[in-house]
Amino acid sequence: MATPSVADRRSKRTRQLLRQALIDLMQTKSYAAITVKDVLARANVGRSTFYTHFPTKDDLLFDGLQELLGHLTSLEGQTNEPTLLPSLGFLRHVSQQRRLYQALFGGPRGAVVAQSLQVQLRAYAERRLTTGRPGLQPRVPVPVVADFVASAFLNLVRWWLDKNPGHSPEQVDEIFRQLVYPGALAGLGLEP
Numbered sequence: 001m002a003t004p005s006v007a008d009r010r011s012k013r014t015r016q017l018l019r020q021a022l023i024d025l026m027q028t029k030s031y032a033a034i035t036v037k038d039v040l041a042r043a044n045v046g047r048s049t050f051y052t053h054f055p056t057k058d059d060l061l062f063d064g065l066q067e068l069l070g071h072l073t074s075l076e077g078q079t080n081e082p083t084l085l086p087s088l089g090f091l092r093h094v095s096q097q098r099r100l101y102q103a104l105f106g107g108p109r110g111a112v113v114a115q116s117l118q119v120q121l122r123a124y125a126e127r128r129l130t131t132g133r134p135g136l137q138p139r140v141p142v143p144v145v146a147d148f149v150a151s152a153f154l155n156l157v158r159w160w161l162d163k164n165p166g167h168s169p170e171q172v173d174e175i176f177r178q179l180v181y182p183g184a185l186a187g188l189g190l191e192p
Contacts, residue, residue: 015053017043019064022057026103031061062116068093069120084125084149084184087176091169094157102161114154121150129188140187148187152180 021042025034036057040050054060069086094101104113126146130136138145153176160172167175 011053014045014049015063017045018050018053018060019067021045022060022064023097023100026100031103058112061113065113065116066120069117069124084128084181085121085153086124087153088169088173090153091157091160091172094161095169098161098165101157105158105161114158118147118150118154121153122146125149125184129184133188136188138188142188145184145187149180149184152176 018039021039022034025038025042029038034057036047036050039045039057039060040047050060054063069090104110122143123146126142129142129146129149136142156172156176156179160167
């Protein structure tokens with residue numbers, strides 16, 4: 001019988017194999033055309049193993065998005081610059097994986113992907129907006145400001161993917177900061 005730490009490592013490795021298989025497949029096929037069977041073949045994993053970890057293909061996709069945001073937020077936390085979102089790290093990842101994000105946002109599940117990302121980004125922004133501000137008395141409720149920040153960011157990412165791929169991640173991040181930060185800070189009753 002495997003010890004808990006060995007089982008945990010196996011589980012993490014299997015989940016990573018499945019996420020990577022889905023990403024690889026999305027580079028060549030639309031998300032809607034990918035089946036669980038395709039993922040299993042690519043990852044060389046059995047059907048029961050897949051369903052032990054993920055009830056559906058969508059759950060696998062959302063788990064991968066959550067893993068990505070967790071990684072990006074840990075990187076963003078290593079900078080001294082105040083951030084509302086892990087925007088620059090996310091934009092750099094989008095730049096490196098442009099085809100993947102075009103598939104994510106452009107396919108039939110694009111709205112679901114965007115909604116999932118927005119929920120996760122909104123939670124991150126809400127934490128960042130309230131951390132270190134005891135007694136904050138915002139003009140606009142913090143959840144509304146956080147949702148504004150997350151949705152504006154995702155709309156900017158979609159614009160960048162669809163209309164203007166010539167901008168660097170740093171340029172798009174600067175656009176985001178110029179457009180969104182003053183409004184978010186004003187909503188909190190803080191000076192931009």
